[in-house]
Amino acid sequence: LDPEFSHQYLQFLGMAHQLVGHYETAVLMFRERIQLVSNTDIGRAWLASALGHLDRVEEAQAVWADLMRINPDFLIESRITNLAFVNAADGDNVREGLARADLP
Secondary structure, eight states: OOGGGHHHHHHHHHHHHHHTTOHHHHHHHHHHHHHHSTTOHHHHHHHHHHHHHTTOHHHHHHHHHHHHHHOTTOOHHHHHHHSOOSSTHHHHHHHHHHHHTTOO
């Protein structure tokens, strides 16, 4: 309900869509979040993963390059382990999308 928090809602909504396989919708959510929070690293990581699932490799790699400019020390593994996934395979979904785009 807090309009200042809407960008976080978009992140969670995008994550939920990605984890159920709605990759196109996830991409829309993550792109909207990036418009609201231009320096988001995690939003870009999930966007790159969703794009990887859609075999949009060049787009995913461009998003990852932006992420690295924003936060060169970013490590997806540390972020995945901090998320409270009910299903451990959910972290694998993120990893798989990145791997499909040949990203770390």
